[in-house]
Amino acid sequence: MRSLLSFFTKNVLLKVASFNGVFILIRIGIGAIMSRIIADYAGAAGMAIMGNLRNFTQGIQTFAVLGFEHGLVSYAAAYRKDFTELKNITKLHGLYQSYLV
Structure with missing residues (x-):
């Protein structure tokens, strides 16, 4: 067990992958909470508008990078x-x- 732990702490790729996995889980959780809040307050039409806005900003950001x-x-x-x-x-x-x- 100790050798596995030392292998994990020495391997940079595993560290980055684990941090990335944690970041993705946090992002999914926050996204689900925000979608629920928007759905409660804005309804289906508001969800559609927010989705279109999100797609537009993501496209602009991809082009800018x-x-x-x-x-x-x-x-x-x-x-x-x-x-x-x-x-x-x-x-x-x-x-x-x-x-x-």
């Missing part, structure tokens, strides 16, 4: 030892995304 996420991941992998350069890259990416969106 234009594949920068893959570039950011590759730069993060390349500069993972150089913290200052990695910090500069993520700041620049955040500034660019906030400007576009």
